[in-house]
Amino acid sequence: MSRGLNKVMIIGRLGRDPEMRYTPSGRPVTTFNVATTRSWNSSDGERHTETEWFNVVTWGSLAEICKQYLTKSQQVYIEGRLQTRVWEDNTGNKRTSTDIVANEMIVLEDRKDSPSSEQEPDEQIEEEFPL
Numbered sequence: 313m314s315r316g317l318n319k320v321m322i323i324g325r326l327g328r329d330p331e332m333r334y335t336p337s338g339r340p341v342t343t344f345n346v347a348t349t350r351s352w353n354s355s356d357g358e359r360h361t362e363t364e365w366f367n368v369v370t371w372g373s374l375a376e377i378c379k380q381y382l383t384k385s386q387q388v389y390i391e392g393r394l395q396t397r398v399w400e401d402n403t404g405n406k407r408t409s410t411d412i413v414a415n416e417m418i419v420l421e422d423r424k425d426s427p428s429s430e431q432e433p434d435e436q437i438e439e440e441f442p443l
Contacts, residue, residue, distance in 0.1 A: 318393040320412050322366060323420065324348035326386050332379040342375035344368050344382065346390060346412075367411040368392075378417055389418040 330344040349363045368390055370378045382388065392414035401407050 319391070320394055321389070321391045322346060322348050322412070323387065323389050324366070326382055326384050326388065327365065329384050330379050330382050332375060340372060340375040340379075342370045342378045344378065346388065366390075367409060368414050369395075369411045370414045370417065374414065374417060378414075381419055382417075386419065387421040389416075389420055390414050391416040 324346040327345040327347050330342045332340055332342040334340055346366050346368055347363050348366070349361060351359065351361045353359055390412060392412045394410055395413045396408060396410045398406065398408050
C-alpha cells in the first residue's frame with residue numbers, strides 16, 4: 313500500500329506575538345507567523361539573502377502554550393503539516409492560503425523580558441512542548 317507524507321520542519325523567528333481565539337465549541341486556536349532566512353553566495357561572489365514567511369496554526373493545548381510562551385522575534389522550531397485553505401473574501405474574490413498546522417513547537421531562545429533572561433546572552437534555552 314502506498315502512503316503520502318506531509319511533514320514540515322522550520323526554524324525561524326516570530327514576526328509578531330501569537331494571537332489566540334476560541335472556536336464556537338471552545339477549542340483554542342493560536343496563529344502566528346515565522347520568518348526563515350537563507351543566505352548564499354552567487355558564482356560571482358555576491359552575497360544574497362532570502363526571507364520566507366510562514367503562517368503557523370496551533371490547536372488545543374499547544375495553542376495555549378504558544379500564546380503563553382512565545383513573543384515577537386523569538387526563535388522557535390516548528391514541526392507540522394501543510395494545509396491549504398480556500399475562501400471567498402468580502403468582495404467575492406477567491407483567496408487561498410497555505411499554513412503550517414503545527415503539532416510540535418520547541419522554544420530555541422528565551423523571551424527577553426522573562427525572569428530567566430538573567431543567563432548569559434549567548435546561552436540558548438531549549439524547551440519542548442509535546443501535545
